[in-house]
Amino acid sequence: MITLPKLPFAENAMEPFISAETIQYHYGKHHTGYVNKLNDLIKGTEYEEMSLSAIIRRADGPIFNNAAQIFNHTFYWKCLSSSSTAAEGTLLEKINNDFGSLEALKEEFIKMGASLFGSGWVWLVREPKGKLMIKQTSNAHTPLSSNLIPIFVCDVWEHAYYIDYRNARPDYLKEFWKHINWKSASKIYEETDTDVFIGIEPCNDIHDPFCQLMDELQDEDRVTT
Numbered sequence: 465m466i467t468l469p470k471l472p473f474a475e476n477a478m479e480p481f482i483s484a485e486t487i488q489y490h491y492g493k494h495h496t497g498y499v500n501k502l503n504d505l506i507k508g509t510e511y512e513e514m515s516l517s518a519i520i521r522r523a524d525g526p527i528f529n530n531a532a533q534i535f536n537h538t539f540y541w542k543c544l545s546s547s548s549t550a551a552e553g554t555l556l557e558k559i560n561n562d563f564g565s566l567e568a569l570k571e572e573f574i575k576m577g578a579s580l581f582g583s584g585w586v587w588l589v590r591e592p593k594g595k596l597m598i599k600q601t602s603n604a605h606t607p608l609s610s611n612l613i614p615i616f617v618c619d620v621w622e623h624a625y626y627i628d629y630r631n632a633r634p635d636y637l638k639e640f641w642k643h644i645n646w647k648s649a650s651k652i653y654e655e656t657d658t659d660v661f662i663g664i665e666p667c668n669d670i671h672d673p674f675c676q677l678m679d680e681l682q683d684e685d686r687v688t689t
């Protein structure tokens with residue numbers, strides 16, 4: 465059974481970037497709905513006893529869609545900060561190395577988020593060999609499926625911003641950039657900074673530190689639905 469992680473901040477903590485009303489729908493209806501739907505779908509199946517990351521790497525169709533959306537949303541909440549934080553340390557050095565500057569990454573990230581057609585996600589990810597890149601995924605798709613390590617993500621489904629920004633997705637992305645939780649991003653970058661963190665084989669939950677990290681995120685402060 466998969467559980468709904470507790471929202472890591474108060475419903476109104478992100479105002480005016482994200483209103484409490486948006487959080488009530490986004491977390492209270494959408495994220496919660498994916499958890500309830502997935503548990504209905506996996507009942508009595510081989511997936512029932514698996515971790516979330518294991519389900520994502522093995523399933524397809526509705527089970528994949530709901531499992532991936534649970535992970536994507538859990539990760540998205542962890543990427544947000546109500547107070548201003550700054551990129552620093554080894555992650556900032558890597559950004560400067562791979563993108564030229566933090567400002568260049570910002571411009572490209574917002575452009576990629578604004579240009580994604582339909583619903584989806586825009587991510588800063590690292591490749592297994594360590595290079596940082598920006599990746600768009602449509603609908604529920606997630607970098608976990610392709611062994612890319614997410615550093616942070618912005619949800620660009622309309623349900624993430626339509627109440628507060630209507631159709632102005634670029635404005636939402638610009639505000640997102642001001643609320644990135646760089647402490648969380650640095651922690652993930654540093655904890656996955658090894659050549660052996662992930663292999664090309666499907667995830668083995670015991671030996672894959674990244675899957676363990678993601679499942680720890682999922683399991684923190686869990687809420688029973």
Ligand SMILES: [Fe+2]
Nearest residue numbers: 619621623624
């Ligand atoms: Fe969402």
